[in-house]
Structure formats: C-alpha cells, structure tokens
Amino acid sequence: MSKNTTFLSGNLILKSVVLGASLVALLTSSGCATNSLLQDNNRVSERSVKTMLSQGQIVAFGRPAQALPKTPNATMVIVGEKNSYVLTQGGSEMVNLLTNLTPKNIQVENDMSFTVPNNDGYFQGQMKLSYAKLKDEFSRTDYQFFLQNGGQDCTSVSDTRINAQRFCFTVPVKGAIYPQVSNLSMIQSQYRALSKPYTVTFYGQTQQTQVNSGGTSTAGKLVLLPFALAFDVVTFPIQLLDSI
Numbered sequence: 001m002s003k004n005t006t007f008l009s010g011n012l013i014l015k016s017v018v019l020g021a022s023l024v025a026l027l028t029s030s031g032c033a034t035n036s037l038l039q040d041n042n043r044v045s046e047r048s049v050k051t052m053l054s055q056g057q058i059v060a061f062g063r064p065a066q067a068l069p070k071t072p073n074a075t076m077v078i079v080g081e082k083n084s085y086v087l088t089q090g091g092s093e094m095v096n097l098l099t100n101l102t103p104k105n106i107q108v109e110n111d112m113s114f115t116v117p118n119n120d121g122y123f124q125g126q127m128k129l130s131y132a133k134l135k136d137e138f139s140r141t142d143y144q145f146f147l148q149n150g151g152q153d154c155t156s157v158s159d160t161r162i163n164a165q166r167f168c169f170t171v172p173v174k175g176a177i178y179p180q181v182s183n184l185s186m187i188q189s190q191y192r193a194l195s196k197p198y199t200v201t202f203y204g205q206t207q208q209t210q211v212n213s214g215g216t217s218t219a220g221k222l223v224l225l226p227f228a229l230a231f232d233v234v235t236f237p238i239q240l241l242d243s244i
C-alpha cells in the first residue's frame with residue numbers, strides 16, 4: 001500500500017470519529033433540551049376544569065304567574081329550594097309533555113345537571129323524563145303522541161316483568177337563573193316529605209393553571225342574572241315527590 005493511500009485511509013477514519021462525536025454531542029444536547037421542556041411543562045400547565053357551581057333540591061315544575069321582565073318567552077320554571085330556573089328554550093316542549101301525559105305516570109330523570117358556560121346567569125343542557133303504564137292501558141292516541149313528540153321506547157326489565165311499557169323523552173333546554181320564587185312556602189306546604197330527593201346541579205368551565213401537577217379545583221359560585229327578581233309561580237299537576 002502506498003503512503004498516499006495510507007494517508008487517505010487515516011484521514012477518513014479521523015473524519016468519521018469527529019463526525020460521530022459531533023452527532024452524539026448534538027443528540028445529547030437535544031435530549032437535554034427536550035427533557036428541560038418536558039419538565040417545564042410538568043411544572044406549569046393550563047387546563048379546562050369542570051367546576052360545580054351549585055346544587056339544590058327540586059320542589060316542583062310550574063310556569064310564571066306573570067310575564068317576566070326581559071324574559072318574555074319564559075314558559076316553564078323549575079322551582080328549587082335555592083333558586084328558580086326559568087326555561088327560555090325547550091319550555092314549550094316540556095309544558096306539552098307535562099300537561100298531556102297522566103302526571104302519576106311521569107318520572108323525571110333524577111340526575112338533572114346543566115352547564116353555565118360563562119357563569120353569567122344563563123344555563124343549558126337537557127331535560128329527561130319517562131312515561132310508563134301497563135301495556136293494555138296504552139291507546140292508539142298515546143302512541144301517536146309519542147311519535148309526534150320524540151318518545152323512545154325505553155322499557156326496562158323491571159317494566160317487562162309487570163307487563164308495562166316505558167317511553168323516554170329528551171328535550172334540549174336553555175334558561176336563566178332567578179332567585180327563589182316568592183311563593184315557595186305555599187308550594188312546599190302542598191307536598192309530602194321527600195322519599196327520594198330530586199336534585200339539580202350546575203357546572204361551569206374554568207381555565208386553571210396547574211403547578212407541579214398537584215392543583216385541585218375548588219367549588220365556584222353560581223352567578224344570577226343582574227336583573228333577576230323573585231316572582232310567583234303556578235305549579236303543574238305533576239308532583240315530583242309523588243312520581244316515584
């Protein structure tokens with residue numbers, strides 16, 4: 001082998017060693033930077049947190065005794081022990097169901113929960129109820145009503161055992177949060193003690209900065225509309241306390 005060939009081979013080996021060392025250094029450096037970034041992200045991060053704003057017991061369903069200021073389209077009220085929840089959308093559909101179905105056969109979804117996206121006194125969600133009777137008590141008119149109002153067959157095993165049939169209704173709603181109704185005491189006096197509580201829960205979404213991956217959310221505060229005033233309500237025949 002000539003001197004030139006030996007020199008070239010040695011030069012190539014040296015370049016390979018230098019290049020390899022450079023790559024190792026680059027990868028190690030990059031790894032450190034990534035590590036640091038991950039650690040930083042672990043220390044401080046921001047996430048959307050679901051916060052419970054309010055929870056209370058439901059007393060009755062009704063409608064405002066008079067038209068409400070700034071809420072003229074209010075057709076239905078969920079009467080609660082803490083506040084009143086006025087439906088501004090979906091109320092007409094709920095009134096239609098509550099006034100056309102036999103009250104004693106209606107059951108309201110026990111877990112009523114709504115979201116208050118901006119915690120500004122306005123909420124949204126779904127109202128759910130079911131209607132059950134013995135199969136031989138249903139008429140052609142009943143089935144026609146279910147078809148026209150989105151009733152879905154949701155007969156349970158328990159219903160089948162006693163030869164009953166159940167239909168479920170889901171109504172999207174929006175509404176406004178008002179203070180406790182003025183005639184709450186009179187309404188409560190018309191009902192028996194609860195055998196199974198019906199509750200309503202309101203949730204908000206907040207951006208929370210989490211430090212050291214150990215932050216915990218705290219309960220928020222439900223905000224009522226600034227113009228909301230207490231009002232009288234006329235209740236529907238359905239009594240939640242008697243529907244179980």
